[in-house]
Amino acid sequence: MTALDQIITPACVIQLNKLEQNAKRVFDICEKQQLTLRPHVKTLKSLEAARIYAPAPMPITVSTLAEATCFAEAGYTDILYAVTLTPNKLTRVETLLNSAVNLTVIVDSVAAVKAMSRSLTHADSLIPVAIEIDCDSHRAGVKPDSQELLDIADEISAVKSLRFAGLMTHAGASYAALTVEEQCSIAEAERNAVLYAADRLRAQGIECEMLSVGSTPTILAPISHTGVTELRAGVYATFDCVMAGLNLCAYNDIAMSVLTTVIGFHCDENGVLIDAGWMALSRDNGTSGQAYNCGYGLVCNKSGELLKGWFVESTNQEHGIIRHKENLDPQAVFSFGDVLRILPIHACATAAQYSHYYVTSDDQTIDATWQRINGW
Amino acid sequence: MTALDQIITPACVIQLNKLEQNAKRVFDICEKQQLTLRPHVKTLKSLEAARIYAPAPMPITVSTLAEATCFAEAGYTDILYAVTLTPNKLTRVETLLNSAVNLTVIVDSVAAVKAMSRSLTHADSLIPVAIEIDCDSHRAGVKPDSQELLDIADEISAVKSLRFAGLMTHAGASYAALTVEEQCSIAEAERNAVLYAADRLRAQGIECEMLSVGSTPTILAPISHTGVTELRAGVYATFDCVMAGLNLCAYNDIAMSVLTTVIGFHCDENGVLIDAGWMALSRDNGTSGQAYNCGYGLVCNKSGELLKGWFVESTNQEHGIIRHKENLDPQAVFSFGDVLRILPIHACATAAQYSHYYVTSDDQTIDATWQRINGW
Structure with missing residues (x-):
């Protein structure tokens, strides 16, 4: 000892009791709302830590294929890779899919789908592809009211080796939301962006299996997340001074x-x-x-x-x-x-x-x- | 290929020709001034990279004991660990010294020497200890004109397992020196701080074997570094946008x-x-x-x-x-x-x-x- x-x-020291307490807080929120939690493992990137806040076989979100590979080897089978896929990573994705892991990738442009389609090497791959929605002009994603949203979904459906998996968004702007009112407002906008985009696709005959939203501030916001299929967040497991500053x-x-x-x-x-x-x-x-x-x-x-x-x-x-x-x-x-x-x-x-x-x-x-x- | x-x-990509060219530029400066170069390996922390800009058995500077250990195992025998030693690192230092590596540590207070003395475990260690001089109020070090400088040297001499190795300083303020005039002025001050401190110790009968100064801006400054025994710098090997911004x-x-x-x-x-x-x-x-x-x-x-x-x-x-x-x-x-x-x-x-x-x-x-x- x-x-x-x-x-x-x-x-770097982790206080186990606090990690457990933070994990429980979010487990309880999701249980109460009867929503699937898909923790983002990008903060600690640790299999041992994930046993506390994202025990297998929970679905998880990853920020790198290095995380995807290690978590897949440890028995996680439902993994969302939440950064737009680039052609140089496709072979690694196909290898993971061939090991019976359900690894969903994301895109936010027709160009990204076309690039993926050109780079596919295994004719027998069936890659689940979700579309990233831009809910706050913060970073990536396609606008929920854009024509490109429909075009991307069509493009995915047109490629034999790709399977349309649904929609995801991340309200990155929530990290600057200083009051609970702002946090609630951003959380509503995050949810509504995905629900509106899903309605538009449904009107075109395209169903969304996954409707995934979240960030630590928005999943902790006291709103009802009705309508989405899952919540994502990561930094809540440890929290930090930025999160404490947002109360x-x-x-x-x-x-x-x-x-x-x-x-x-x-x-x-x-x-x-x-x-x-x-x-x-x-x-x-x-x-x-x-x-x-x-x-x-x-x-x-x-x-x-x-x-x-x-x-x-x-x-x-x-x-x-x-x-x-x-x-x-x-x-x-x-x-x-x-x-x-x-x-x-x-x-x-x-x-x-x-x-x-x-x-x-x-x-x-x-x-x-x-x-x-x-x-x- | x-x-x-x-x-x-x-x-992360390294362009080999540029690394070689940058290394040569500093080798030439030191050769011209007939001064020993002790590159800081903290930028790339790589044995393979060091073959270009700090080939063994050149003396080197390190920022961690992890670097010291790996470089010692690779045949480097003259290593300066340029962060004040803490008691929890002393056992690692003693282990390295027992492997016939000349690992010099630094202190800037009597308290640090006393703490080292209390924590020594091997009675037969002989640890080379240099005093860090504060030349620009930027960070660590003892002022060259202070009573504490003399007290620290006395304290080191009083501990049987410690050997006084000399003086070192680092003009951290040089990273904000936007003109060549400022860079020269800081380089002069860096050199003078160490020479003045050495004079004061000499007047007390204490000789300094090592008088070590440097930072990338100050060793590139067109001044004569006469009087010091060696120059240290690290980031010149790769350079970066901050260094380019300083011309x-x-x-x-x-x-x-x-x-x-x-x-x-x-x-x-x-x-x-x-x-x-x-x-x-x-x-x-x-x-x-x-x-x-x-x-x-x-x-x-x-x-x-x-x-x-x-x-x-x-x-x-x-x-x-x-x-x-x-x-x-x-x-x-x-x-x-x-x-x-x-x-x-x-x-x-x-x-x-x-x-x-x-x-x-x-x-x-x-x-x-x-x-x-x-x-x-």
Whole structure:
């Protein structure tokens, strides 16, 4: 049994009880609404972590084919790859499909379907293809009221090796929705975009098996998701400072932290140097536009209790500088060698800096090490 | 022989000729000044890459003990670990020293020396310890004119298992020095800080074997580095958009790029969607304060030729959005499935997102795959 303060810092720590509690919160929402949950595994990208919030054979969402491959090998059979498929990835997709995994890919243009059709190598593939709907002009997707929506569905139906699987959307704009009213409004728009697009296809005689929506803010929004077939979300499993800034969780619910050590003081400016820079924390500063700017992370003691007002103000590759919001003298609080834990601004970005996580239940000792699936 | 456009995107590509040319530029500077070069391997963290710009048995600088361990196993015997040592890393350091590697660690406080002394486990270790000097109030280090400098040197000399190795400093402020005059001025200050500190120690009867200075902007500054024993720098091997923005290289010298594929268009706003988001590019936006803001990367065609005015304006986890500085219509230039290459804003941060690199000499085919050493 290794004590937390004996492992080499920086390191990424998962608090198991909090992960379980966050997972249960979303399981309960979906159960109450009798909706399928398809968790996005892109935050932790870990088979061991997924046992808590997305146990097989639950359907899952992935952000890379590396995740798809590992989860398929571990027994997951219903996988949605939620980034537009490119021709250079088609062979990998066909290999996965031939291993009896139902891997659904997405497109949002006729050009993407034509490119897929040209690149198919196995005549006997039957690739499930969903259309991504743009519900908020945030990123990808086809507009629900566009002619191209109908053209894409027709194009998919015209290719023998493709099977039209339905519609999906993601309200990326919800990460900037600061009030519950805005979150509800975006969640309604997300659902309505998919339902409207499905109605238009139905009028053309095309049925949608899957109507998939979601993001952490929209699935937690207190609306009824009636009409869709499933909800997707990912970062709720760990939460992070961005989500806490949207009042979707308390800081105390955040299940991930970066273990770090005090390595000195920047005396002129009341700074504390730690051995966690952007390599350990990421460069994400996603709370900079929120009411409370957490910088590059909020500071906890080694047991995970928040040290109010202390935050990581700046980072270099292997150095971070902590300061207090009211510029307090840090030497009254911290000493060289102190072990601290930093709550992540954006858990997906922070987790991406690690190959594995240390798991704790008691905030004192390590129970397990979980591996992460990096790369594409 | 794999063609560049056949590998799964996103992927990190190293242009071998440019890496060699950048390495030669710094070899020549050091040869001309008859100074030892101690390259920092923290950008690429790759044994294969280091063969070009830091071939063994050259002395090297590392940012993690993971790098120190791998490079030591590969025959490097003179390694400077340039982050203040914490007690939880001491056992790893002692293990390396016992394998006959000269691993120098750094401290910048009496507290750090005392902590090291308390945590020593092998009575027969003799750990070389250098003192980090603060030359620009940027980050870590002890001021060259401080009493603590003398106290730290005394404290090191008082511990039987420690050997005082000399002084090092890093002018981190040089990354914000926009003119050659500023770069020279910071380089002079960096050198002078170490020489002044060494004079003060000499007056106390303490000799400095190593006087180590450097950062890419300061070692490229046209000053004489007389008096120091060695120069350190790292990012010059690949360069990046931040360095180009400081006029330290041309964009065409940048030896690293991220291979990506066009996955769609954001038609309302003249955006091009690519399959390289912050997971592939990093969140670094270090040119945002420079004259030319490159966003999250500059766009090249698949042969590495810059497409003037096109840059990555925003990123999500697996999506990037390219736009033109003058908001040109992208559909006249790009098509679905086009393979592009993105020049990194900060090569250290972009490279950190990968486990390996694809190496090309002709910008068409892959010659080799180089592994990267991640973690701590």
